[in-house]
Amino acid sequence: MTTQERPPGDEHGPEKLIRTDVPHSARIYNYWLGGKDHFDIDRVIGEQVVQAEPEMVAMMRHNRAFLRRAVDHLVRERGIRQFLDIGTGLPVADNTHEVAQRAAPESRIVYVDNDPVVLAHAKALLTSSLEGATDYIDADLREPHEILSAAAKTLELGEPVAVMLLGVLNHIAEDAEALAIVRTLMDALVPGSHLVISVNTNVLKPENMNRAAAAYNEAFGNPPIYLSTPERLAAFFEGMEMVDPGLVPAARWNPVAADAPFEDETSDMDLYVGVGRKP
Template sequence: MDPQHQIDTTVPHSARIWNFFLGGTDNYPVDRAAGEQVLTAFPGMVDMARQSRRMLTRVVRYLTGIAGMRQFLDIGTGLPTMDNTHEVAQRLAPGSRVVYVDNDPMVGAHARALLTSTPEGATDFLEADVRDPGAILARAGRTLDLDRPVALMLMGILGLIGDDDQARAVVARLLEALPPGSHLALYDGTDTDPAYTAAISAHNARPGVVPYTPRGQERIAAFFAGTDLVEPGVVPVTRWRPDPGPEEAVPEVACAGGVGRKP
């Protein structure tokens, strides 16, 4: 493996910590230690991870079904788990094309699970950072037709860009390159739960971690500037088009998001 792309097992990484929260095994002791620290201060983190993942599934179903998307750019992919973006999309539309992007070499090492596409569709994985949208777009264009609508997915990644202006600039640059009819889907942690924000503050103080910044719903909604928000707008992830059926006791989580269409 290229030395520049070796997996650093001495520093926790957000993708591997999230994998730990979801009950996965693709993580290291340093990631589990960081995750346990968060869970000690905020046990609700497991609920947040699971409910966020369920929103992702519903979002992809919506984008593929009602919105008719056949191309997906999923930035901040994280480690493969059940119902990855291409699996949900290709169940409904086998010809869907998906490009995954993450800056963790371990995600790249597991890319084989992300690249199991239908014969009619296509998947690809790019090792890149969300802060470099130009490089992402240039490489994504090898698999996606950027002259046709694309679903841009930024699920739980913008909190890693602490400066609001920089985060908005990244979203704007990505959307600018996509044609009308494209969609933006995102969620992120919110500052609505004091226990959650305290746990994140303690996590951010760990040596070597990339700090995560929870935001209020209004600040998250600002990322959708220039798009037409899909109903019900920016809401807690549990309230974004929940599946019909008997009402369950769904835990409230400090995470909100939505979907917007580029006119």
């Protein structure tokens, strides 16, 4: 895709034009995950971040492995059949609907992202099983009411829903705003609904993580990344029942052998995760 090309099917204004001369967070993330949807500028910035925190690529791999395990657990052990995945990212292996529908083909999934690059690739997210359904909403997490009303076209909001916020809350500057967004989403959902979050922190290797975030933000900063802490992550789950083992680095959330860290990696990376149930 060339500079300023409009994504197929996009009816939005000029602000939605795709740029290939500025980095995109979704494309950098895709580069780290070994995908093929990135440009020179994304690779350059991606490498600068990795120089600051060499564990970044492993961290993102563990983020996806956590997504897989959490979705599988929610479907198989907790009977969840509906997912609202906000801050979806570019399609890669084992997207939420693929993991959920492998376990329960009738699962319904709504994806939400505000990046035109993700919108351009959304077709790959709409490959639902016949028994289930998937939809994609081009919307901003900061507009939870709009997200909920659009999601209601595909999801039955009178039944439990799992809200997935993986790697996206780091893009909301103010804790109070992020908390209000999460509360609005969860208040609209029935008991038995779940909340799944992953955030990058700066508590285990603060120097590396702060340098990595600075490299990322100096490069473009739209949206910038704000690092979090396990304590701030805990605030999102206030009033909820935590699913074992609680808030932990991603690789420690119900690990399975297939997702184990490689020999030269630790399990304790600055990526904390948690799953909670609305009582």
